[in-house]
Amino acid sequence: MTTTAAEVTTPPGAPEQKSRSKVRGGGLGRYILIRFLLIFPTVFILVTLVFLLMRTIGDPITASLGGRLNAEQLQERIHAAGYDRPVIVQYVEYLGQIFTGNFGTTISDNRPISTVLLTYGGATLELAVYALIVAFIVGIPLGMLAAYLRDRWPDAVLRVLAILFYATPVFFAGLLLKLVFGVWLGVLPIAGRATTSTELQMQLLPNKTGIYLIDALQIGDPAIIGDVLSHAVLPAIALGLLTAGVFLRLVRTNVIGTLSADYVDAARSRGVSEFRLVRKHAYKPALIPIITVIGLQIALLLGGAVLTETTFEWKGLGFMLAQYLSARDFVAVQGIVALLAVIVAITNFIVDIVAALIDPRVRY
Amino acid sequence: MSSLAKGEQAVGITDLTVTFATDGGDVRAVDGVTLSVNAGEVLAIVGESGSGKTVTAKTILGLLPETATATGAVLLGHDNVVTISHKRLREIRGTSAAMVFQEPSTALNPVYTVGWQIAEGLRAHGKYSRAEAKAKAIEILDKVGIPDAEHRVNYYPHQFSGGQKQRVVIAMALVLDPELIVADEPTTALDVTVQAEILDLLRRCRDEFNAAIVLITHNMGVVADLADRVAVMYEGEVVEEADVTSLFGNPQHDYTKRLLAAVPYLGSGTVHTRERAAERALTVSEPLVVAKNLEIEYPGRLGRGGFRAVNGVSFEIGAREVLGLVGESGSGKTTIGRAIGGLTSITGGSLTVLGQEMLRVKERQFRPLRSEIGFVFQDPATSFNPLLSIAECVAEPLIVHGKAGDARAARSRVDELLEAVQLPKAFGDRFPHELSGGQRQRASLARAIALQPRLLIADEPTSALDVSVQARVLELFAELQKEFGFAALFISHDLAVVDILADRIAVLYRGELVEEGTGAEVLGAPQHPYTKRLLASLPVPNPAEQAKRRAELQLLRTEG
Amino acid sequence: MASIPAPQKRGLLRRLPIVHQLRQSVGLQRGMLVAGLILTAAFLLTAIFAPLLAPYGFSQLRDSAGNFGTQLPPGGKHLLGTTVGGYDVLSRVIWGSQTAALVIIVAIILSIFIGIAIGLISGYIGGWLDRVLVTIGDAVYAFPSLLLAIVMSIVISGGRSDLFGGILSAAISITVVFIPQYFRVIRAETIRIKSEAFVESAKVIGAGSGRIMFRHILRNATRTLPLIFTLNASEAILTLAGLGFLGFGIEPTSAAEWGYDLNKSISDVTSGIWWTSVFPGLAIVLVVLGITLVGESLNDLADPRLRTRRRTAGEAPSVATESAIPGGSLDVVGHVDQLEERA
């Protein structure tokens, strides 16, 4: 593994170079292939982990209905659902199901998990995208600025700001945002993804995506689009700032790292302006590690989504997860968590590929 | 083309002093330096590491970090770099003075094409359309001898060889045709053969582009090859300045004298060699190391074909005998050394070390033999555990092999060893970073001989050291070898250095052993063309002779 | 070479990383470090002396004068007012620090040893073991820590809510998330150090793997731990708060927990009763801010590229390739090379 600097300033003959030269030999295609194959163990491990954890709690039936049914009724249903078979058998079966995209049926409100995922996945996706946009808009320029002004006071301010973004629990931030914009100023809606009338109209859409912005665009009424967007503002900020904080620090550190590289000095010695040094010469090499790490932010993002969605009644997977958790519906929880695992794995895959594409040492 | 006429002053440094604010108080890096360079002239700044060469160079382009404060004057044209405004500084960077960096692979931005990077320089100083910039880039790449430039202009740095990278770096410097080129150790990272080519290129810069060149180096050979005038720096001061012939002819300052004396000359070794050969003749014994068409392949990852670093190499090392192993970077020297030391497993052929066959050997079988083998690494800085005191480090082998209970018990022996490598006892209590490079290398010698091994493997033990220091370490090595009578594999890329110590010299090229014999044979009458080229490329610290050799090299090249 | 500190002095310094860094730091960097240290110290002291500082018990509802009464505004007998349940906010906030501290300590003690051990072994031994461990580690590392924590806490606590059960489950949940981080960092360090000459020289001397790992590698590899420690500490608090907020926290009768109090006070805020939520909220923010400030400063000081001043020769260990900045390393998390290693 290499530090940012080593990434870009590798002396010839050092291990990086060697493997590097090999990668070049193999080319991008092989890299993508390897990286793609890596998805499976990751997903597999997470799914297994979740499955085993969930089983240690006991079977889902008892968990969700234990309060209501008497012993024999429970036994019946447990048997019917096959939860009394050896765990390994259930496990194999479960894997099979996941492979065929069938995650089972929720116990508390018997809906097919796949439906749940489809219905609420869009919402979470939408929120995540908004949040990322906020994070990028806030995090990356400020990060560069901080690197540019490093160790002067604006830098310090920005960094403390970044930490604050991160240090404020999403739900607390959400609370304050609601209070200020929703209650005191009353300029923004405090909950939900759209007003009743909007949602009613969306219900009528023949092919609704569950991604409200798209649906709103389908309807095409600017008022509705505005309505949808205005509902997204606060959640996006609450969740976005969380990640923005990390981005800011990420960009700062790596840009500073590359700023101290010889080639930046070299460029400087040819009269390239300081700003351009940051903007171009230092930023792009820094981008490779940044992107890779940004990949890991998806985890932070999804974790935050659970809290954000609950705070803002943003009815997405995170929100549902919280709901099912309190209903002790572990089949549902298991399903959602498994999906999130897949999402995480795939995102990291994509991100690594993008990073590789940016890195000419891999591209061919 | 430089705007200056030949002989006009390109840069004038008067009474320059640079101090750095550091945790450990202020460091005066440059102290009242006065220099000047004219167009079409090469001024070499030599001096040992830390003497202030780089700082001086950086000052010329105003590249010092904020922690540095410079006084005095550095005149580029009519601008005094020390006092000039940032804006103006930017304007003259690259146009009045350009810099060539030591490490070509770090001086190039890995994520932009070289074309783009060359264009950056242009863009910084005027309007250029993409096409224009590119055209100029191609032109200049062509000038510095990059084959099919119009293609390569779109290549990324990693697609060039080390030498080519350095050419690109130089091209970047030339593209704005500056009056002055500052080259900070432009060839130190390169193999001698490549070094020779780059030196030629720089010479062309001087002759064809009429550029003034400040050449920073610590290699007197390079100086002799390229410089017109030489300034010797010592602890931040210029202790002597003279034109090249007179400097080599009759050096004034005694530091300069020491410096020149320390420089290893080819053929200086043959004398000792004969003596030692004589001694060995008395005690004949079976060789300690025998390699029969040895093969070492580094595993390629994921079924990708492995990389064969050593290919069918055969040699022997007799008792009390020193085998010198030379070859360019990447030729497999270290690999062989590591194989003998049991750090890299061999994949083919046969290698017997102290009677132990190394093919498919188990660490368990080999460990007892380790007490018989000493190892000295290239970089003294990293070969000590930073958290252990020198004494503890030197005591390690004794403890590991049960010669002593713990560091304290071993102390008396450690002191002896330190004595043996001419280090004061007290140094035992210091930590590695508190020793100079040379001292550290002595310490690691002490550690290597702690168990009085029969075989010692030294991988470029001096290449990280200054010439003067190197000389002393080499002496020490020779003495120890005499005293303890160990056989040695001495790895270096510097023929001259090998020549001093080695009884026999083996030349490695691309993992194959192309020539082997006594110093006299190999250096006197090289057979293999590569050996010839290697010899010819090696600049000797003597301007007159170097000129001759250069001619020969030209010949060799043209022959191919 | 003028002043050569004696070994034991260095040893001492090494045992007190913060002090050491504090001495190195300058200017703004020192400012941030000091600010962080002050906040953190305040937090720890509050935690330790909570019994003395807190005017009331964390589950106390009435004193000699009878019931406190619920949702009293700040002032009078209750400096920060009382909650909807009739608890004294100030006391809850103070006692909360104790809970937080406990969780952090337990969590980190649990994770640090396991993490270091497997990191060291995996990194040094390498091979298949390493690949497997890395894949697992990365999988877990890449997964939303809060979710894992939730699942874990259900598993562990089995719904019990007493102090011990609560804290332990919270702690263990967090542990599961942290182990991979320590693992990554230590492993990365180990791999870096493994290839350093001094380890090889130990090898050629003939030292056994055990000796190499523990005498030569371990101590050099643990350099970055204080840093991760702080960063994890802050993450621990946030995770704990998250758990409490989602109702997987600790019941008010068994311990005071900021996230839980925040959760309970949401409806207050909308009714203009701000004090029940703002103070626990601030507590979280400030503590995390403090601890993270310390961590960041350490990170900078450990990284010659980020330090304001170059450090004096030798003792300049470059930053860990895997600094466990919340939500991921600030440095590249291994790229093609790492991948190749893994695959």
Place this chain on the structure above:
Amino acid sequence: SGGGGATTGSKPLTIGTTDKVTVLDPAGSYDNGSFAVQNQVFPFLYNTPYGSPDVQPDIAASGDFTSPTAFTVKLKPGLKFANGHDLTSSDVKFTFDRDLKIADANGPSSLLYNLASVDAPDKTTVVFNLKTANDQVFKQILSSPAGPIVDEEVFPADKLATDQEIVKAHAFAGQYDITSYDFNNLIAYKANPNYDGVLGKAKTDIVNVKYYASQSNLKLDVQKGNIDVAFRSLSPTDVANLEKDSKVTVYHGPGGEIRYFVFNFQTQPFGTKTADADPAKALAVRQAAADLVDRDALAKNVYKGTYSPLYSYVPDGLTGATTVLKDLYGNGKGGPDAGKAKKALADAGVTTPVKIDLQYNTDHYGESSSDEYAAIKSQLEAGGLFTVNLQSTEYVQYSKDRKAGVYSVFQLGWFPDYSDADNYLTPFFYNPTDKEAFIINHYDDPAVDALILKQGVTSDKAERAKLIEEIQAKVAAQLPTVPLLQGDQVAVAVKGVSGVKDTLDASFKFRYAALSKG
């Protein structure tokens, strides 16, 4: 707000709730959230008209015991579902047969414990064959979650219908039809012209119901006028705060929900299974506890008046409800009385303080439980007579443990299946040896059992009421449980919404049809 779908004269109305629907199919759900929806859209044979606790024929014309075990219901002629299908006796038979057949674990089939079989001799006649004779509660059952009549042409006979199937087929014949159904997010209702029952036509044509997860969001939206009515559930704090808000009106109505704590007769102090078993002392402990609890404090401080003190086992508002505990325990005016408690214990020779472990739960009985029980703890400990060890446990574990008799004193709550005193007595205290009552605290009194059976089959209203009072008195003397609070139904409406009061009645069914805006 509002809008969507066709509109007539009446202004569309938007209602917000934190209820959760599980399954729309009546056979598959037995929870408030789902029942709240079913009440609007499914027809009942019997139902409680506005303002009364007692049931009357809804879509039925009449219903009588044609024989002790045969309860015969005559349907009004020409009934239709919103989708035009005829609603006949065969739909009714289909409904109940289906319910029993599926017997879903989440379903209400357990309520039909007394139903043997159903006959449909002709299009408008349904005969319910019961197991026990003249069951007076059966009418109530017909108005309970087991009562909604479903369309046999839409619902599968042996498995649950999905929400989509039901909504798509408009298999509704209640006051409303559903035009758009977004699970637990938004339901759009449209008045059902075909409904012709005791409740009458809907006042508002279009009603949209928005589902919230967090009470504070619901509160904020009603305050901001984004919704017209907020019903179930607002946090006590929110309600208290809204009371002060001039833009909205807070309506309180009697609530069927009761909160209480239970003594396990075996494991409580001096319980039958304890080392120092002693019925007298055990009773004294229970009485002392009853003397010490301060219901007013709980209702005011913890619940901000969203609950009111409960002094009996049958909540106020139902026929036969008393306030017997007020007279028996405490200061006689409903307040606590430490002296009396002390005396009770002393007389029985109990050495104080008595240690009791008090168990409660938050994820099922509400977040405020922790505050409630913290308060009770301090109330019981006030006189130094008790030392209470408070313990909360997550619900699954909780219900297992309490059934296993792990807990000696524990919290429970109850929400009625139908609004009749019986539903507050039988499940708790009817405890013949063969069957354990729902609270499982090993309290058994044959006399009470007998009385409970009797009231169940007494058709004369007055006489039945007397029996019910008698039962309450008997139980109160022995205190198997200590009733604490009776939940008010609280609805908040923006100014200009009328009819809220009408539907906040002892039927505990909130009917949107009663509301109108204008």
